[in-house]
Amino acid sequence: MRTALLQLTSSDDPVENLATVTDMINTAVAGGAEFVLTPEVTNCLSTSRRHQKAVLCHEEDDPTLAALRQEAARHGIWLLLGSLGIKTHDDDGRFANRQFLIAPDGEIAARYDKIHMFDVQVSPEETYRESDGYRPGTHAVVAETPFACIGMTICYDVRFPRLHRALAQSGAQILTAPAAFSYVTGAAHWHALLRARAIETGCFILAPAQTGKHKSSRGQSRQTYGHSLVVAPWGDILLDAGEDPGVSFVDLDMGLVAQARKRVPSLTHDREFDGP
DSSP, X not given: OEEEEEEBOOOSOHHHHHHHHHHHHHHHHHTTOSEEEOOTTSSOOOSOHHHHHXXXXXXXXXXXXXXXXXXXXXXXXXXXXXXXXXXXXXXXXXXXXXXXXXXXXXXXXXXXXXOSOOEEEXXXXXXXXXXXXXXXXXXXXXXXXXXXXXXXXXXXXXXXXXHHHHHHHTTOSEEEOOBOOBHHHHHHHHHHHHHHHHHHHTOEEEEOBBEEEOOOSSSOOOEEEOOOEEEOTTSOEEEEOTTSOEEEEEEOOTHHHHHHHHHSOGGGOOOOOOOO
16 A cells, blocks of 8 residues: 655645645655545644634635545545644634545545643643643544554554554554654654554554644744654554655555564453552
């Protein structure tokens, strides 16, 4: 399965970002990709809630989603939108950080709202309160496709092994981990966390990432880590895209999932225990 990961430096302008993603999808398709993945917050990377309220849309009205569904249908590809910032109808006005799997006919095959919110203080100068603007999802999702079952996660979810184990035990062979990872935590933890999730589950990990310094018209600008990764079920890193934006390709051999799980069948070895 020829797969392409798009590594972006998204701004806070959805129109600008859509043009960039569309060009990259064309490049991916020209390179033979049948499955294309984008990072977290593909449509708008912003720290300003006021700006997000001005530019984000409800799912049914979102121009980025509509345009990229058309692109998937035009090229006849599977397209995973790592996530879009989406308005909800919640009383508190918070957004959803929502991942979409688009089928080759342009229909939405699955959607997933990020469960774990990035509420951390990385340093005295770098604090995040994702839950102030985004409400957490409550449902884990495995999507069936003709080439594999896909378990859907987003960014900070990677630190919660129980979610990934549940997805794998429910049939997932590929786990998606699109991200806009902090540069500090990315340098320290990104590779180790993704390799661990692959080894524990015997799944492929596909992790397209945001990278670099992000242009912002309002609010504080951000820097993200990049290094979009593909990790094989045995823990081997098949692709590391470094820190430059661009399109990277990898060919997935789904037979490696069964091979890894046969060698170490830990997904079937759960035992109940008391305590602590």
